[in-house]
Amino acid sequence: MIKKIAIFWMVAGTLLVAEQIRQIKFDGLLRLSASTAKEVAGIQEGSDVDADQIDESVKNLYEQGYFKDVWVENTGNGVLVYHFSEKPSISKVEITGYGTGSDGDKLAKEIGLKKGDFYDERRIEQAKQTLIAKVESEGYYDTVVDVSKKKINDSYAITFDVNKGEKIKIKETNFIGAKELEKSDIETDLANKEPGWLGWVPFLGDSDAKIDQLEYDSLRAKDAYMQHGYIDAEVSKPLMRVDSASYNAEVSYLVKEGKQFRIGKVSLVQNVPGLDSAKLISDFKLQQGKVFNIKKMRLDMKALEEAVGDMGYAYAKVTPNFHKNEKAGTVDLQYHITQGKKVTINDVLISGNDVTKDRVVRRYIYLAPGDMYSYTDLKDSKNALGRTGFFEGVDIAQERISDDKVNLLVKVKETQTGSISAGGGYGSYQGLMFNASISDKNLFGTGLSGEVGVDISEVSTSGNFSLTNPRVWDSEYSLSANFFKRDYEYIDYTQDQTGGSLIAGRKFWRHFYFSGGGSYVDNQSSANEGVTFLNDFLYVDQYEKISGLIGLSFDNTDDFYVPREGFVAGINGEFGSFNGDLTEIEKSIYTDYADVSELSVRFGTYYGMEDLIDYDLIMRAKVRGSMLNHAEDEKVPTAERLYMGGVGSVRGYSPYSLSPYVLDPVTGLEQRFGGDRRASGTIEASIPLFEAAKMRLTFFADYGYTTADDVSGLKIINNDISASSVGAQIEWFSPFGPINLIFAEALDDVDEDDKAPFEFSMGTKF
Secondary structure, three states: OHHHHHHHHHHHOOOOOOEEOOEEEEEOOOOOOHHHHHHHHOOOOOOEEOHHHHHHHHHHHHOOOOEEEEEEEEEEOOEEEEEEEEOOEEEEEEEEOOOOOHHHHHHHHHOOOOOOOEOOHHHHHHHHHHHHHHHHHOOEEOOEEEEEEEEEOOEEEEEEEEEOOEEOEEEEEEEEOOOOOOHHHHHOOOOOOOOOOOOOOOOOOOOEOOHHHHHHHHHHHHHHHHOOOOOOOEEOOOEEEEOOOOOEEEEEEEEEOOOOOEEEEEEEEOOOOOOOHHHHHHOOOOOOOOEOOHHHHHHHHHHHHHHHHOOOOOOOEEEEEEEEEOOOOEEEEEEEEEOOOOOEEEEEEEEOOOOOOHHHHHHOOOOOOOOEOOHHHHHHHHHHHHHOOOEEEEEEEEEEEEOOEEEEEEEEEEOOOEEEEEEEEEEOOOEEEEEEEEEEEEEOOOOEEEEEEEEEEOOEEEEEEEEEEOOHHHOOEEEEEEEEEEEEEOOOEEEEEEEEEEEEEEEEOOOEEEEEEEEEEEEEOEEOOOOOHHHHHHHOOEEEEEEEEEEEEEEOOOOOOOOOEEEEEEEEEEEEEEEEOOOHHHHOOOOEEOEEEEEEEEEEEEEEOHHHHOOOOEEEEEEEEEEEEOOOOEEOOHHHOEOEOOOOOOOOEOOOOEOOEEEOOOOOOEEEOOEOEEEEEEEEEEEEEEOOOOEEEEEEEEEEEEEOOOOOOOEEEOOOEEEEEEEEEEEEEEOOEEEEEEEEEEOOOOOHHHEOOEEEEEOOOO
16 A cells, blocks of 8 residues: 555656656556546546546545556556556365365355455454354364465465364263252253253264353253243353363253143134134134243134135234233233235245246246245145155245245256166076166156166066156146066976056145056966976966056145145056866866956055154155955966065065965975055154265164965965064165165064065155
């Protein structure tokens, strides 16, 4: 600045009186354009300029922050030359020891530096202190950050080398003055708490300090008291003491509990036309006589906002008023609803769909421009988009345009919907193997789903092709087609099967879906040489099957892969007719191939616990059942009967291993026969494993049952089969599609060959 002033006065000496400027030149100007520099300087050619104006122009340019120095030269004849010496820029910002890759880039922005910024020692120091504060807020102690710079031409590469120090562990929390509540009750929602009895379990016993959350923990502790009726409870700010030798910490709070209150009178003040106050109050979670619970009160307030929102009031506010009766220990609770004006949708704006076409996204949005606002429609739209499986994130925000209009901002984050896989291997029976497939749930962003796959080995050749349009011409109708060809040489028989299906469907009432269609199968199975009576009876199936298919399903879950609310249900029927010739052995038992009907039902419910326990635990319960109906003296082919075991029924047992057996009257050998009825159920608890990698850990317990009807002339043994298992599976929502690694323990006594302690699957849902 001294240099600038000294040179300025040399210029000023030649401009003691105003002089007309004929031309302005700029030397060394890189960051600003000449036209912008003239505008900032405030001097134009043709105007009369004196020394004070020159001084002001230099200050204006200098204050832009781009330059180390600015000075002016008067070359005579009304020509001014502005000379600039620019600050060096930052060509690279690197953070080592904390965050990698894209995380490092994000961190650089968070500390206020990025490539292209001007180098400034004060900004570098400020960024350093911001980085230290960020690391220590995550519970690290004695964090050190070293800053180094490397000059590259006229710029600097800046490196922040982070030594995070040691992680602070919360070893003890003290609530001084707490008598009515147990420590475990107060600590439930705290971010910083001592390890409990599950402290040895990864992800469940985390006691790492979270310093940035410490100031909010006193509010969480007070909230815990208010969930138990202690409205007047006071909890002080926490005091943390850290042992510098062990890095263990003790956190203490001072607590004044006060008196516990119960609910007195509950009332509602509102003037919303058509809103039934009595009905709403009867559905409240907080009722007269119950202990006051602020969490339940918030749920009741949310229910009121949703009810008013469904009547078009997007900006309704619910305000609770309290009237305490200290003597009686009760609190009267009165809700006031201020509904504002009814709101209509002005526009629906979609972003984030780089692949998926706008019209595909709009299919699942139940609000359009001109529609009356509805909370339920908004929620259902978000859930419907989540159920498509096209997006890993969906958000629908409201942009207020006026008192009675709102824009819906639909922001989606697309996920990988397609996969290409190829593999091979060698097996002692199958020999060399090769398989390849390509599939996509959202072909070219149109919403179409399709798959093509082949599987070849020394004993098998199979291929399949399927294509589904869930919304034909953007209507409520769907159409799907599937074709397959399979040749497989088993030990006792060879199967040659060709078939396909064509199914049409229609969506009803938002969550219901009806489908109907037909399928065709040509099966030519033949027994290999040297087979027994039983194998000939079971495996020589040469028939054609024509079936009518019908189904009704319901799905109101909020996500395709990881639903946290809602349930799915379905009932499907198949009515098939077989056309084929029985073998001589089969004629001794059956009169003909059967006309068969199969009825299948399924149900699944999902419940996310995060709102209750502040942890992403998802509980799931699922049941399935199938039943075959046919004449007792008519044959149902072995491949068409019902089996259990493996993914989709009872994990821990080999696929198709759970089945009634039939006894060979000649050799006395036993062979699986298949059942006429089966049912299975499972209970699952899913927790996050590695959130960044989209991996979850799920614990499960499975149970299944199957049985077969008696057949005249055959002896069926082990007719009533029940089995159970427990285990865990890793669910990975990978770039190649959902992958499940299943580790299960069969709880029933079966042959080792019938157990499957490890299984692998891709793309399973339900």
